Amino acid sequence: MPLTSTAQFIALQYRLAHLSVLDYLAGSAVIEVDPDAYARQGDPYAPWETAYGIAPEILAPVRQHIRDDVTSGHAQLFRAVALASAPSALPLAVATSALLSAWTVFEATRLWQRDMYEHYHVNGRTPGRAGL
């Protein structure tokens, strides 16, 4: 695993969790697996074993985490918590912050996936430039 970007991604989640629960859950919504899609095709990491040749035990924790989330009915937690915490309206600053947090996590997933790609898919190119 590309440890630096993995640590940065975890640090981002940690930072959002301490910013507010809605910021954290807005970010989580970006990586939330749609239960219908999960029922049809499984989790998004299923093809990685064959695509990247990653040992199943490396992916197992995150796949288990996704499975637990889906089977526990954790889809759209942001909506549930937002409605519980502010049933009528959210201050604009809170809403704007949540949207920004979601975008930040989305961009972080892109950078992490880029690093995963460069880490595993060298294909004769120099790591750090591959795929860009």
Add this chain to the structure above:
Amino acid sequence: MRPLLPADARLLTTPEPACLLDGLTVALTSSEAGRLTVLAPQLTGRLTLQQAAAAPDDAALISRLHDAGVVFDLPVIDGAVPVGPFCDYLYARISGWRCRKHPDQWPWREVITTGQARTQFSGTPSPAGG
């Protein structure tokens, strides 16, 4: 409806007039692009459709952009947004990001889809797919 055009939506006039958001492109005529340039500052969720676009053609343009997913119905009243519509908006934006990833920024997706991914660790040659 209280129409909101997200602040990061882009209005192009060349080479072809269009409105862009989250990888979605809605083609416009030159006249529509001109009207949207004028209307955009009103599309903040603070005005009703009738207040923001009094002319029938303008209202029709906004409605078309709403149907296309570039303009949202998100009331912004007294410095706040209603929770349900905001959640709809947030999830719609996230869905747009996830479903319309630009190949130039996510090039590895095509590599994986076409089965070209390799499994080598950095600097460690090994047979493809091994």
